[in-house]
Every structure is written in structure tokens, then in C-alpha cells.
Amino acid sequence: MASGRSHRPATRSRGIPEATVARLPLYLRALTALSERSVPTVSSEELAAAAGVNSAKLRKDFSYLGSYGTRGVGYDVEYLVYQISRELGLTQDWPVVIVGIGNLGAALANYGGFASRGFRVAALIDADHALTGRNVAGLPVRHTDELEDIIRDNQVSIGVIATPAGAAQEVCDRLVAAGVTSILNFAPTVLSVPDGVDVRKVDLSIELQILAFHEQRKAGEDLGEAVAAASAGEEKGGLAPRAKTAAAKAAAARTAAAKAVAAAAGKTKRPGPDGDVPAVMPA
């Protein structure tokens, strides 16, 4: 999940809940599809089904925008498309820059969904001189040296970071210094930004790990609680033997256990005895 850091602690006066904002694009997509089929009106039930949410939730969401429905009939599709677009700020053009034109950056540049809703790729930027000038998705890749000029000339306020993790913070700092106030970060790093700058993160690895967690849980259920019970001894091992004796020993034991486990599981690649590296990271 990409977690947005809301730059303002409390919700604003006429503020729309963050959860609602996150769903508006979903509604908008469903409504656009209806609009293309020339469907004039839609009920909350139908639209909710199309967007994959609860109908009550949808109605409450819309109630934050105003009373845009007609009881007994539903919502006017065209009007709602306009209202949501306006609320999301999509009635204007947002120039964005993509920094880091590797595999992912190129994919993003080619992604049609970008251009489709008020977002215009103003420039592609990369630090590799070998890439400079090459065409990607119809745009020439420009060098990082030009970053500040590009931001200012195009009045870019949204930046997409698709660089390796190591370069992300520096790129971020430069973007912010040049005037960017919203960042979509694909690099697996926590970016630190000044107040007033929004960062949203998209992390493929994290999404997979969350899926793995649920997957494991499902597998555990299928096998019954036996598995969990079997590993419980080791699992909570540090807990039971701690009664009055030195907890330091327990802690030491835990560390030793971890080392042992790591070493045992560490043979994915690793030839040497580097038991310190957790077994989960082969590369």
C-alpha cells in the first residue's frame, strides 16, 4: 500500500475524510465507464457494485461532496463525473516529471493511465548520460543536471521517483528544493520531506509481503492449529522460561537461537559463515 503522509494532522474545516478521497478515483473510473456507455443515471447500489464497495459507504462518501443525488432515481452520471473530477483537481492539467528511467520508469512513462486524467508527463529525467537524449514513450530523456530548470520551466508540482533506493532521497531533496510539493515514490526507501510536502509510496515488495502473511495464515488454517502449536515452543521460547531468573539470559538465548536459525537457513546462496544476515534475503 502506498501510505500518504497527510501534511496536516487534523482534517480541515470542510475536510473530506482521507479514506473518502482515496475512494473517489475508484468511483470516477466506474462512472467514466458508465458515461462512455451513455448511461444517464446510476443508483448507489449499482455504482457501489461496480466500484467494489459498500453502497452505504458510497452514499456517505458522496454526502461529503454535497447532495448530488436524486431520491428515488439515483445519481446523474455526467454531473457526478464532473463534480468528482473537480474535487480531485482533475479539471486542470498536472505536469509531472518522472525521475529514474530504468525498467520501471520507462514502464511508467508508457503507462496510458498517466496521461488519461489530467496528468501530463512533462519530462523524463535520468542520471545516466548514456540515456540522455534517447526517446522513451515519445519523450527525450533529459539529464539530472537539468532537473531544477525543468521543474521551474514547466511549473511541475508533482514528481515521480523511480530511481534505485540509494538515489531517492537526494532526488527527492532536489525536487522539493525546486518547488515540487507532491511526490510519488517507487523506491523502497522512507523519504524525509519538510512539512507541506506530500509523499505517497508504492512498494511492490511490501505488497507481496502482506500477501505472503495472509497466505501463510491461510495455509496454517488448512493444516489446523497443529503447525502453530508445534512451533510454539520455539516461537515464544523466550517467554515461558522467564520467571524470576535473569531476563538477560533469555535475551541472550534468543539472540543465539536467531543466529542458529539464520545460519541453518542461510544456505540459499551464501557460502561463508555469515550467520548474521537473516535468511530471508538471498541476493
Added chain:
Amino acid sequence: MASGRSHRPATRSRGIPEATVARLPLYLRALTALSERSVPTVSSEELAAAAGVNSAKLRKDFSYLGSYGTRGVGYDVEYLVYQISRELGLTQDWPVVIVGIGNLGAALANYGGFASRGFRVAALIDADHALTGRNVAGLPVRHTDELEDIIRDNQVSIGVIATPAGAAQEVCDRLVAAGVTSILNFAPTVLSVPDGVDVRKVDLSIELQILAFHEQRKAGEDLGEAVAAASAGEEKGGLAPRAKTAAAKAAAARTAAAKAVAAAAGKTKRPGPDGDVPAVMPA
């Protein structure tokens, strides 16, 4: 943001809160970095800073896993890495398939973060015969016809969908039918799946739209509330004139207004006098 649909309404008995699960990968990454620098222990304050979260939140998160810290000292890095890895199910290998080897699919296949933590790309699948057999990221692309066989032979339980929106649901159905129970969906569609199957969605367009919302809000604040007030007349226009008269007229008027605006704004470049669009951003 990728929103996970929890396949179970209530949290399980010893269930770990979903919000906590979503943060565990974050902690794990920070801990791994510390581990590589051979840092033996870390305090909740330090680790929280590295992960970009509140220290109290971090401690509460860890408390769901058990009492793994030592008061007055902090957490043993190695042990914590192991515990979180185990909790997330990363101590085992998860074979995944990527379906749809376009720009994005290829980027995902090449993405190092995939392979790095217990996830192994078992196969790349695409419906285009022209791609079949070609090497991407060291793996041969295989045809969709083989999908079911691949899933069964490799015991794949996690699938990544990077196809165009139109093909996503069909691919999803086939994956699920073949035994996949967790899906990471990059296609801009709402997937419907049977109970017991987890879907997480990553939608670049939605992330941008959320950023645009906040960006617009920031711009509006800078210009003062004058802009909001100016457009308020039209904004809530359907509300004020409605007193006792037919609301149908108001609805009709709204529709007409929307149509007019849509028509005026329909040309994406909009040279004319578009006074309807809130002027919160000087483009």
C-alpha cells in the same frame, strides 16, 4: 494505495491488526539495514525514526508479536528480523507468476525487490504469441495456454496481474481456478474473487489523483479562500435554489450544466473561456 480486501471480516483470535501487518515489512527493511551494519540492538525510538513511524506505534505493533524487547536496552536486531520474517511467512519460498509481460510486467520481472525476500518468479506468462519464448529477466515468456499447468507444477499461490484492464478479470478467474489464492493486481480494474482469495491493488493513476487532490487543496490555501468562495455559487448551486419548487428542475439544471461543462472541457486543450473550471492552479 493498494487496498487489501481482508478475506475475513473479524480479526482472528490471536490476530495481528491489518495496519500492523502493513508496517511489518517497513520495520523489516529498516532492521535488515541495521543488521548489515552489524548493529546489535536498537531502541524503539531509533527504529521508528528509520521506518518513518511513531515510536509508540512501533512498540504497540511489536507487542502484538510478543515481548521481544529488553527494557532499558531495546530490541535485538537479529532476533527481531527473524521474528518478523517468520510472522510474515518469509522464511519460506513463495513462487509467484507474473501475467502480462508488457512494459510493466517486464519491469516487475526485472525488479530486484521481488527476488530479494523469499519471492521467486516462477514464470512469466503472456497471451501474445510473439512474446512466447523470448527471454525477459532471464526467464522465458510462456503462453497463457500453459497457465494452469505452470500454477500446478510450481505450486504457485501468488499471482501478479500486469495485463491490460480488459484481460485482468479473465486472467484472475483462471489463476484462482488453478489454485492461486493471493493476487497482486496492477490492472486498473476491480477484480471479483471468491471468498478466501486475497486481492491487493496497485494503481498508479489513483495514487496520482490522490496527490492531485492534496495539491489542489494546497494551492487553494495559498490563494486564500477567495477562490473557493467564488466557485461556491456554482458548486452548491443545486442546493440553494431548492426550497419548495420541483427538485427535478434543479436536477435537470445540474445535468445541463454538467453537459455544457463537459462539452466545453472536452477538448483537453481548452483554449476558450472556461470560466466554470475553478482556477486554483495557473496551469
Added chain:
DNA sequence: CCATCTTTGTGCACACGTTCACAAACGCAT
């Protein structure tokens, strides 16, 4: 104009998530 049917908008209760604040637990020095 009235009755009936449909659908919105929302008050309310509950679940979930976050943050504060502090006692208990630990290492360490004396």
C-alpha cells in the same frame, strides 16, 4: 391529489487505529 414504491442522506453504534503517559523491568555504577 393521494398512495405506493424507490432511493438517497444521515444519525447512531460499533470496530479499528493512533497517541499519550506511566508503571514495571532492566542495566549499570557505586
Added chain:
DNA sequence: ATGCGTTTGTGAACGTGTGCACAAAGATGG
């Protein structure tokens, strides 16, 4: 041993999000 400084683990208060259930508002037909 004892006391002191540090850090965890968690109870409790608070804020946010969700879903039910229903009254109000409109459409429709007679």
C-alpha cells in the same frame, strides 16, 4: 545490594472509518 537512568509494554482516551437502519424526498400511477 541499592539506587538511578533508560526503555519497554500497555491501559486508557481519543479520533477515524464502517455499516446498519430508517426517515425524508422524490418518482410514478391511478
